[in-house]
Amino acid sequence: MKLTTKGRYAVTAILDVALRQKSGPISLADISSRQDISLSYLEQLFSKLKKHQLVKSVRGPGGGYLLGKSPVDINIAEIILAVNEPLDATRCRGKGNCRDGETCLTHHLWQDLSHQIQNFLTSITLANLLERSETKYISEKQDAQFEGQHSHKDTLILDRLL
Amino acid sequence: MKLTTKGRYAVTAILDVALRQKSGPISLADISSRQDISLSYLEQLFSKLKKHQLVKSVRGPGGGYLLGKSPVDINIAEIILAVNEPLDATRCRGKGNCRDGETCLTHHLWQDLSHQIQNFLTSITLANLLERSETKYISEKQDAQFEGQHSHKDTLILDRLL
């Protein structure tokens, strides 16, 4: 699970579609100018997103992209995984230095941690983000789901954004 | 918050120290051979880790690195942030296309999401990982803390690693 600007672009772009698709397909050119991401880069990203059925396309004038399924059924993890390559293999695969299991320990702990992050991102859907964008203050339900045991002092107030 | 192999190297390496420091300082050469990370790259990483007081060094023969504080007081987020540069600025800063607040929407949602991930990683300490490495099966307490509402079918059984 990699978290880079690439995944962020993908999430941003698909959220842009989600927010506006009521009025029909959204063209990449529109997303490009709104989100300030180059058109060609968006083409690369949406090609992958489409391959994973996260979006569907409408060709021709007035065409563009629509969500491939309901926002409830699209989670953040799958968006990020869709645009990142097959998630490169474990470091030790094939190498001799993991034969006794001992040296694999931290390696697998990291993998485990990575799974936790992925689970976490899987638990957040596009619908959740849409909700947040329509909610002036974060609801308690969301809050609990997102934050676990931590202090809420840095919780984002979406008010100023809308 | 970026999640790349760089941060993974850092977590892996510092965990290696945590697991073995009972027998004294751990040299980078040892970590290098055990974890298969180049010595010089480790030097770069540990230089930053030390700057953030996550580790402390012991010079001279038999020297190496020790944790800078208790495993309970070191969380995963600070390890990753320590080796990644000051967390690059927001895309729209200074640019004209965010003036009306509208275009910033998804941008801030992403930032918010990033905060959630950071909160999550902040909630996991080195001590948690150490515990896990000593526990054959994941305890319920850990499980609840880590996973939220999700299915546990892909939960890692550490048994096979130890």
Next chain:
DNA sequence: CCTATAACCTACTAAATAAGTCAAGTATTA
């Protein structure tokens, strides 16, 4: 039918970052 629009596709390139190398130090202590 024609034309503009927009998806789709391929190949390439520039920039940034990650990862690793090299070399010449300095401090510590057995």
Next chain:
DNA sequence: TAATACTTGACTTATTTAGTAGGTTATAGG
């Protein structure tokens, strides 16, 4: 005082990200 191990900085290389250029196909609307 020699061995060990950290420190520092300048380099190189590889990979990934981001952007360009140049097309083709599909289709809505005049």
